[in-house]
Amino acid sequence: MSAGGVQKHALVVRIAHWLQALAILIMIGSGWRIYNASPIFPFRFPVWATLGGDVQTSLAWHGDPGVATAIAWHFAGMWLLLSSFLLFVLWGLFSGHFRRDFLPLSPRSLWRDFISALHFRLDHRLGEYNAVQKLFYWCVIAGILVMLISGLAIWKPVQTYPLELLFGGFQGARLVHFLVMSGIVLFLVVHLTLVALVPSTLVAMIVGRFGPRESKPMPGPALREIGEGS
Amino acid sequence: MLIRRNLVERGFSLGALTLLTGCDISDNNAVQSLLARFSRWNDRVQEALFSDRRLAPTFPESMAVKNFRYNAWYGPNLAPRLQAADFRLLLSGKIANKKPWTVEELYALPQVTQITRHVCVEGWSMIGKWTGTPFRTFLERVGADTTARYVGFECADGYYEGIDMPTALHPQTLMAFKLSDDILPYEHGFPFKLRIPTKLGFKNPKFITTIYVTDQRPRGFWTDRGYNWFSGS
DSSP states (O other): OOSSSOEEOOHHHHHHHHHHHHHHHHHHHHHHHHHHHSOSSSOOOOGGGSSSOOHHHHHHHHSSOSHHHHHHHHHHHHHHHHHHHHHHHHHHHHHSHHHHHHOOOOHHHHHHHHHHHHTTOOOOOTTOOOHHHHHHHHHHHHHHHHHHHHHHHHHOTTTTTTGGGGGTSHHHHHHHHHHHHHHHHHHHHHHHHHHHHSTHHHHHHHHSEESSOOSSOOSOHHHHHHHHHO | OHHHHHHHHHHHHHHHHHHIIIIITTSSHHHHHHHHHHHHHHHHHHHHHOOTTOOOOOOOGGGSOSSOOOOSSSOGGGSOOOOTTTOOBEEEESBSOOOOBOHHHHHTSOOEEEEEEEEOTTSOEEEEEEEEEEHHHHHHHTTBOTTSSEEEEEETTSOEEEEEHHHHTSTTOEEEEEETTEEOOGGGTTTOEEEOTTBOGGGSOOSEEEEEEESSOOOOTTGGGTOOSSOBO
């Protein structure tokens, strides 16, 4: 990504982004179905919003209401999440993407942009994140890391013991896994709302670039059309 | 204009995706076989992670639950009530001495007590105090071929399960005769259940009537219903 009204995303970043998006959808959908089997709080997620198949179809097929399928999704999706997360983080650290785009981040700039955001007075400058956005990205990266670690403690409480003590025990790890999931869902709501408000960011995350034409020729005809259309 | 069209199209595709994830996508042969392949991969990962020297955590007696949760696909009043007088534990497969065992003979075996945690595949967990014979001691006593790959179980309620030999030989894998210092209640599997703190709850069969040693991977009641075979914890 670069400043000056142009947004660019490297191919690696785009691949890692979409793989993580897919993995997170799989993990949340199947995770909600697994949660429903033994809820921590006095509510269940509506089945239509979960991943695990239709209850009656699944009962007819397997003699199980879809919890088995949800667990199978969860433990397949975790490999996609882990690999795409590692790709994103390692690339972000070593290419300078994190340093360039998510830093610097000071409490002062955070406060200023937070106040502006509350008044809907933020400048939308494509290619540059404000301090609140930077903090959001750091939080979601940390959140996915906590999900991976607490998830490992839940999946293998014996083999990874005493990892669960980090979360106050096995049930503590389940609680942390749930709460951080809720944080990630909140992030997704804000993230998608902002994308809906500034749809050109979606274009950039798909084709790699959005913004005024540079003097050098653009990489492809599709890009040129979009550039002229906007 | 272009932006508005984008939004509308995206709205439709998101809706379609929700519908797909909600019902269709899981109930599909190709998806189910892909998930099954991942499950087999996870079996191998778990076998590699398992160590016969790594012990499940044990807990102080104060944390052990007296009124242990009953769990099965049928209610506790339907649980088999096996009678000590006519119970016989049958042995088959790669075992040298296949003489059936009576309850009296089983209960005369050397016993240990451990306070470990039962973790259910659904997420709940419960700590219990279990007393019984290390399964390894029993397998050695009957001359089981411990170089074979699996041990299988058939149960009085129609349940069936199987475990890998390294788990069968793990020092904390018990034939549990007592729960909270009392003889195992009928609904918890009298005369014994296999207590494996390194496995999820459903890999701890109750009311076992036949034990067999084999190189063919035994089927499992819940594994046949889509759950992961190894299901270690």
